[in-house]
Amino acid sequence: MAVRVGILGATGAVGQRFIQLLDGHPTFELASLTASEDSAGKTYADAAKWRVNTPIPEDVAEMEVDPTAPDAVPDDVDLLFSSLPSGVATEVEPEFLQAGYVVSSNSSNDRMAPDVPLTIPEVNPEHLDLIEVQRDERGWDGALVKNPNCSTITMVPTLAALDQFGLEEVHVSTLQAVSGAGYSGVTSMEIIDNAIPHIGGEENKMETESRKLLGEFDGVDVSLHEMDVAASCNRIPTLDGHLENVFAETTEEVTPEEAKEAMREYPGVDLHSAPEQLIHVFDDPSRPQPRLDRERGDGMQVSAGGVQETAAGIKYNCLAHNTIRGAAGASLLNGELLVEEGWV
Numbered sequence: 001m002a003v004r005v006g007i008l009g010a011t012g013a014v015g016q017r018f019i020q021l022l023d024g025h026p027t028f029e030l031a032s033l034t035a036s037e038d039s040a041g042k043t044y045a046d047a048a049k050w051r052v053n054t055p056i057p058e059d060v061a062e063m064e065v066d067p068t069a070p071d072a073v074p075d076d077v078d079l080l081f082s083s084l085p086s087g088v089a090t091e092v093e094p095e096f097l098q099a100g101y102v103v104s105s106n107s108s109n110d111r112m113a114p115d116v117p118l119t120i121p122e123v124n125p126e127h128l129d130l131i132e133v134q135r136d137e138r139g140w141d142g143a144l145v146k147n148p149n150c151s152t153i154t155m156v157p158t159l160a161a162l163d164q165f166g167l168e169e170v171h172v173s174t175l176q177a178v179s180g181a182g183y184s185g186v187t188s189m190e191i192i193d194n195a196i197p198h199i200g201g202e203e204n205k206m207e208t209e210s211r212k213l214l215g216e217f218d219g220v221d222v223s224l225h226e227m228d229v230a231a232s233c234n235r236i237p238t239l240d241g242h243l244e245n246v247f248a249e250t251t252e253e254v255t256p257e258e259a260k261e262a263m264r265e266y267p268g269v270d271l272h273s274a275p276e277q278l279i280h281v282f283d284d285p286s287r288p289q290p291r292l293d294r295e296r297g298d299g300m301q302v303s304a305g306g307v308q309e310t311a312a313g314i315k316y317n318c319l320a321h322n323t324i325r326g327a328a329g330a331s332l333l334n335g336e337l338l339v340e341e342g343w344v
């Protein structure tokens with residue numbers, strides 16, 4: 001049976017990816033689009049400055065954009081995807097939850113809240129059961145599930161694969177695409193012929209969200225993973241695809257071959273938007289590269305390469321598409337998991 005879904009913040013960069021990924025989806029039927037008061041009342045085609053590399057689906061182009069408020073969304077919508085600016089999401093997501101909606105959100109507010117599942121279906125699907133705790137504590141019928149920050153979700157699947165060797169300390173340096181900052185985020189004068197060694201708040205997100213994702217859930221609380229994570233985040237002039245250099249110290253000795261095998265064998269999940277193999281590992285030390293590898297697995301696969309031994313563990317590079325696996329695709333996959341596990 002079709003699940004009727006809506007998108008909060010449907011006209012933005014991530015909202016457009018949601019529309020692209022939902023087109024032809026076997027389970028989800030798009031029933032509601034919301035944005036700011038400036039867009040409300042317009043057709044989607046008039047409201048959105050469409051910049052995704054496939055045309056707006058015809059039926060979506062003619063849909064009317066609603067204001068972002070629970071009474072503007074049809075009651076028979078079962079699941080909402082949220083891609084609102086986090087300041088706006090902080091205000092309005094609780095109103096939707098109070099009204100009984102299940103929200104799979106991409107916005108950064110509440111990711112570290114103790115009663116909010118921060119989930120990657122292949123890594124920590126069991127954390128979804130935090131919804132019970134959330135409902136008890138907040139007294140609402142809805143449910144809020146978050147996907148991680150785009151740089152965090154690029155690195156964490158590889159760390160999940162290496163955790164069997166005892167992760168102690170992780171250092172990561174990122175080379176992040178401009179789409180991560182949104183269409184107007186960095187100007188061409190700032191970024192062409194340049195690299196910017198600061199992305200506000202990003203380092204802290206990588207250092208904390210990764211520990212929650214790999215943390216243990218005992219049915220009530222998630223205890224953060226004990227590893228220390230130090231991140232350095234940089235913006236470079238690529239369009240899409242975050243590339244990261246990871247240095248992982250482990251308690252057990254691990255050879256590059258063992259690390260590659262652990263990543264290659266890391267299990268996927270049987271959900272529509274999930275890639276068959278979660279992590280593709282290159283033997284070629286010059287890969288992964290953003291332009292060549294970001295579309296692997298329809299933008300949902302993580303790539304790794306350059307795996308080498310260090311004095312204390314392993315170093316490697318990893319890459320993922322920041323607006324697909326790192327944003328809309330991640331929320332969509334969480335939505336599929338919510339349906340699969342009976343929360344919707």
Ligand SMILES: NC(=O)C1=CN([C@@H]2O[C@H](COP(=O)(O)OP(=O)(O)OC[C@H]3O[C@@H](n4cnc5c(N)ncnc54)[C@H](OP(=O)(O)O)[C@@H]3O)[C@@H](O)[C@H]2O)C=CC1
Pocket residue numbers: 008009010011012013014015034035036037038039040047068083084085086088106107108149150179180181182183322323326327
């Ligand atoms: N870009 C990326 O790679 C990633 C982004 N994210 C996160 O996803 C979220 C969305 O990002 P992005 O799509 O780039 O942002 P955009 O600025 O492109 O889009 C924001 C969306 O929110 C709507 N909106 C803005 N203000 C309001 C308001 N006051 N009330 C209701 N709706 C409002 C906009 O509507 P309107 O068009 O009418 O203004 C638009 O639909 C952010 O939280 C961001 O941090 C996460 C990971 C990656």
Ligand SMILES: N[C@@H](CC(=O)OP(=O)(O)O)C(=O)O
Pocket residue numbers: 086106107108148149150151176177179180181199202205322
């Ligand atoms: N900060 C990320 C994108 C982003 O919006 O992240 P978050 O979902 O944590 O707000 C980037 O610049 O590439």
